[in-house]
Amino acid sequence: MVDVRCQKLYSAFGLKQLLSEISSTTKKKINISQAMAIAIHEAYQGAQNVSPNPMVGCVVLDGHGNFLSKGYHQVYGSAHAEINALKDLDREQLQDATVVVTLEPCAHVGKTGSCALFIRDLPVKRVVYGLVDPFHLVSGKGAQIIKDAGKEAILFSEFTDRSEGKTTPIMNQSDTAFINQQLEILAENFLLNVRQSKPFVSLKWAQSLDGKMALKNYESQWITNATSRTYAHYLRSIHDGLIVGAGTVLRDNPKLNIRLEGVSKEGKLIVIDPDAEVFKSFEKLEIAKAHKKENVFFVIDTKASQAADSTPGSFKNVLFLNKSESGFFPLEEIHKFCFERGMKSLLVEGGPGTLNQYILQKAFNRTYAFIASVIMGDGLGYSDDLQLSSMSKKIQLKNIEKLDMDDDTLLTALV
Amino acid sequence: MVDVRCQKLYSAFGLKQLLSEISSTTKKKINISQAMAIAIHEAYQGAQNVSPNPMVGCVVLDGHGNFLSKGYHQVYGSAHAEINALKDLDREQLQDATVVVTLEPCAHVGKTGSCALFIRDLPVKRVVYGLVDPFHLVSGKGAQIIKDAGKEAILFSEFTDRSEGKTTPIMNQSDTAFINQQLEILAENFLLNVRQSKPFVSLKWAQSLDGKMALKNYESQWITNATSRTYAHYLRSIHDGLIVGAGTVLRDNPKLNIRLEGVSKEGKLIVIDPDAEVFKSFEKLEIAKAHKKENVFFVIDTKASQAADSTPGSFKNVLFLNKSESGFFPLEEIHKFCFERGMKSLLVEGGPGTLNQYILQKAFNRTYAFIASVIMGDGLGYSDDLQLSSMSKKIQLKNIEKLDMDDDTLLTALV
Structure with missing residues (x-):
C-alpha cells in the first residue's frame, strides 16, 4: 500500500521511474537527495509493524556513488534499517561506501545491537543521516561512534555546506528543505512521542464533496468507493489505537477491526462511552467478536x-472522566491514558459528534479526509459545532498530500 | 492555461513527455490514439475564442506514421483546425499522409471554406475523425466528399475494426472508449447546443474542505489561494455568459469581469435580480464600470x-419572469433567454443562494469546485437546501477530473 504521506516525494523525485532503474545488478549513480528520497520511501514499508519504534529506511551507495542496496526497519524487535540494507553486501562492495539513513544510527545495544557499532566495523567512508536521534540522552552518540572510527557522520541538512559534497552533489537547496520536511513527516509519530510524551492523533473521515459524513438520519453507506474503504483499513493498520464514539458503535454495530489482505494485526479500540451504554451491551455487539477483551478500552x-462497576465481567481498561462545563470530555486526558498503555498513535474515526469535539478542542495532529465526488445536501458534518466569527480564525491545514482513490480523493494534512 | 478537462488525457498518454518529443524536424512515429490525444489537447487551446464554434484540434502524420504537424481552431471566423495543421506542409510531405481530427471536416463553404474540399485536393491518404458532425443536415457529408475523392474517411471509433489498422495500430480497445469519452467532453458545449438547443451550464464555487462557501456572516475572502482564483478567471474566459445572484452583487460589489493576463475578452453578465435592486442601483456598482451596458442582462x-420600467436609462436586456410556487425562478427559462441571445455556455458563480437553486433544480451540466485545504465550520454551503431522504438519492458526479492548484484542488465533473 502506497502511503499517502510520500506522494509529493514521488512527484518531486520521479520516484516511480527512479525505483525501476535501481537494482543491485545494474550500476546507477544517484545523488544524496535521491538516495534519501528512496530511503524515506523504503521506511514507509514498515508503517504497520514498527511501533513503538520509528519507521527508518536506508540506502547504500558504493564508493563511486552507484546504488548498491536499500532496506528498512520491518518489525519491532527485528533488525534495524541499516542492517537490512548492509547485510548482503561484502567488504569489497562497501569500500568507501556511503550509507544514507533517515535517522541517526542507534548507539545503544538494545534488542538488536548497535547500528553505529556495526557500521564502525565496515569499510564504509561516510554516513549521511536525516534526523538526529530525538532521545536527548543518546542524540549525537551514534554519529560520534562513527566519527571516532575515522569515518564521516553528517546530518543531511548540513551536507551541502561541505566541499566533499561536490563529488556526490545534493541536487539543490530547495531539495534539502523539502527532504527535511519529508523526514519530519516520516518520523512524526516518534518525534511527538519523544518530545511531548503524547500519542500522535489522526482524524479520519469519509465525506461528500459538500462536506457531509451522513444524512440527517445518519445514513452514510456508502459515501466513498471501495478503493477508499480499503485504504481506510490501511490507516487503521498504521495506528496503534482506534477511537470511536458510542453513537457510532450503537447505531452501526461495526466490527472496527483491521480487514486488509495479508495483515493479521489487531489494534486497540477505544470507545468514548459517557453513559457506559456500549460497555453494558458489549457482549451483544460485533466489536466483542472482532476484538480481544484486553484490547478494548472505555472512556x-x-x-x-x-x-459500569455493577456490570458483570467488567473490563480493566476503563477511564472514568469528568465532563467539562461544556459537557464534553477533555480529549487530551484520553490521549494520556492511551499513551500510558503503550499506544503511540491514535486514529479517530468518528462519528460526527466525536469528530466535532476533536475539531473544537483542536486535539489532533493530522487529518485524513476521503472526499467522494457526490453531493449529499443537508446532513451531518465533522465541523458543524465550530462557529467562527471571522475567516482569519479558519483552521488552515498544512503539508497537504493528496492521493487519487479512483474518483474519490484522499487528502491528508497536518494542522 | 491547462484545461482541467484534459487531465486524464495527460496521465493516460504521458502527454507531457509525448508533446516534448514531437516536432516537425524530428521523425517520431505515433499511433492513431496518440495522434487523437494530441489533437484533443490542441483543441483546448481555442477554448476562449471559438464560440459558437466547437473546439477542434488536428494532427497530421506522414505516410510512415511519423508526426508532421498539429493545429487547432483558434478564433471564431478564422481558419479551421485542419487548415492550420496542413497549411505549412508541402505536397511531397503529404503523400499518403493521415489527417487525424477531433471532428468531421466541414462540408459547407462558410466563413472559411470547406475543409473537406481542401483535404480532397491534397495527396493525403486518409482522414480519421473523432466525432460525426452533429448538425444532421450536414453530418456525414464532409466524410463523403473525402471518400468520393478515393481517400479513406474513418470515424475514430470504427478504426480498430479495419485490417489497415495494423499498419498504424490503435493502442487497444480501452484507449478507444477512453478517447471517445474525451472527444465528447471536448465537444460538450457544442453537442448540447446542437442536440438540445440549450446552453451548456457550469457551476463554479470555491469551498473549504468541509464544503462551505462562506461563514454565516457571508465572509468568504479568501477561501482559496491565488492559483485557484486566477484559474477561476480562465473559467470565465471559456464561457459566453456569467450568472450571479443579486445578493452577491449587492454584498460584495464585485467587478465580475475577466482578469487574465493576455486576455481582453469581455463576457456577458446575467444578474438574477428578482426585486430589481441591482438593476436600480446599477450605475453606482463596480459592474457598471467593468461591463458595457449591452453585455449586462437582468432577470x-x-x-x-x-x-424596473420606471428606472431611467433602462436596459434592453431584461427578462421578466414569474416565480414558481416554491418562490424561485425556473432556471431553464433563463438559459433559454440566454441561448436566444447567442450565449452557448454559462458559468454560474453563485452566491450560495443561487447555487442551491441550481442544485435543487438540477439545472446544470458540469461542476467546477475549488477545494481549499481549510476547515471553516458552520457556514453557508451550495447544497444546504437539498434534503435527501436516502443515500440512494445523492447526486453522483461523473467523469471526474482533478487538477492541483498548489494546496487547493480543482475538481470538475459532469452530472
Missing part, C-alpha cells in the same frame, strides 16, 4: 461509574 | 417590472 463519565 | 420578477 466513561464518572457519573456513570456505578453502573 | 427580474414580473411583480417588480413596474419599478
